[in-house]
Amino acid sequence: MNPVNPKHINTLIEDVYELLCSPNEHIDEEHLDTSVKAALDNIGKVFIKTIKREESLPSDREIGKYWASDLGTDCFRKLWYKFNIPDEAETLLPHTLNKFMFGSLIEESVLMLAILAGHRVEGLQEVHELNIGDDITVRGRTDAIIDGYIVDVKSCSSFAFKKYTKEKAIKKEDDNFGYRMQLGFYLAANKTPGVSRDKGYFLLQDKTLGHLSLVEPEYGDDIKPDAIRQRALDIHKAVSSKTPPPRLYRDVPEGKSGNKKLGVACSYCDFKHVCWPGLRTFIGYKGPVYLTEVKRVPRMVEVTNTNGEESEAASEAA
Structure with a gap:
């Protein structure tokens, strides 16, 4: 100093x-x-x-x-x-x-x-x-x-x-x-x-x-x-409150597939699987994609474990 x-x-x-x-x-x-x-x-x-x-x-x-x-x-x-x-x-x-x-x-x-x-x-x-x-x-x-x-x-x-x-x-x-x-x-x-x-x-x-x-x-x-x-x-x-507030963010379209996915903010949330029951995780070349609605199953590997292991799989796929 x-x-x-x-x-x-x-x-x-x-x-x-x-x-x-x-x-x-x-x-x-x-x-x-x-x-x-x-x-x-x-x-x-x-x-x-x-x-x-x-x-x-x-x-x-x-x-x-x-x-x-x-x-x-x-x-x-x-x-x-x-x-x-x-x-x-x-x-x-x-x-x-x-x-x-x-x-x-x-x-x-x-x-x-x-x-x-x-x-x-x-x-x-x-x-x-x-x-x-x-x-x-x-x-x-x-x-x-x-x-x-x-x-x-x-x-x-x-x-x-x-x-x-x-x-x-x-x-x-x-x-x-x-x-x-x-x-x-x-x-x-x-x-x-x-x-x-x-x-x-x-x-x-x-x-x-x-x-x-x-x-x-x-x-x-x-x-x-x-x-x-x-x-x-x-x-x-x-x-x-005795019950959680409404969701702040909505899911968004996943390209032209008819599927819907989580946006960026929700994708990084530690509680996404609690907030979005039935959420499905697929690993693409850019990382995990979290689908809230599946009209057409994507050509990606699906991860069924919901406790964060999809991030590990994404790292290995990158």
Whole structure:
């Protein structure tokens, strides 16, 4: 860090690139500051969580206690399943767990580079909580506070990286994972002196090519504090119901076959087989296809196990 000449977050990417291209003989492992050591500790925790399955096994969720990631979930039916029948979720397969762990390791390494590049990195995995009222709370962990701004670090595909970087923002219509809502929560819940409550950033890394980019969310009324609170109340009402809410998404035509299949969002859902009874899974050259209605049996291998093994078969077929 450089307290005499503090850096601004706007130069973060170029500073990290310069760090990577310079000899940096002055950097000594024995003199790494406490923030770097904290980041290294977090990398160790990533391995431990993965090996112990601390976050990948179905868990009982207490209604009224919500996570920031819940706010970013558009499908309240999925949330109802998570809170009411968590054991019905599909089992995560080894390669999926490894993929998630790899993404977390990328994110931690990016934060270490930011520190070594001379930027002020604080609040690693700091817990923020927002009390909504009536025993309703939302909690979440920020990845970091960099140069006075809350930063959410994301590893993403080359396609998503190019899109977000070109737009210089994650826009509402492109936000398939609820990133904007989560960052809006962190801004609303933030009580740290000297940290902006109006502006936050996404620090993106292309997990294939290694490019870095710093973008903001598309700001709007839907991620302001009042909207965050209302979102939590709406979720609470939905998951407290005795029956699941209606499906958010409809099935879509599968080419000209007359068959119908799940769309992208439903295809990735851990509860798709619960939500769509009688769902049939076929493995094509592009991966699994989930058919809700079969008028003509496709020329693909059908998988009858509904506990996630179709993903394994898809990997082998690719």
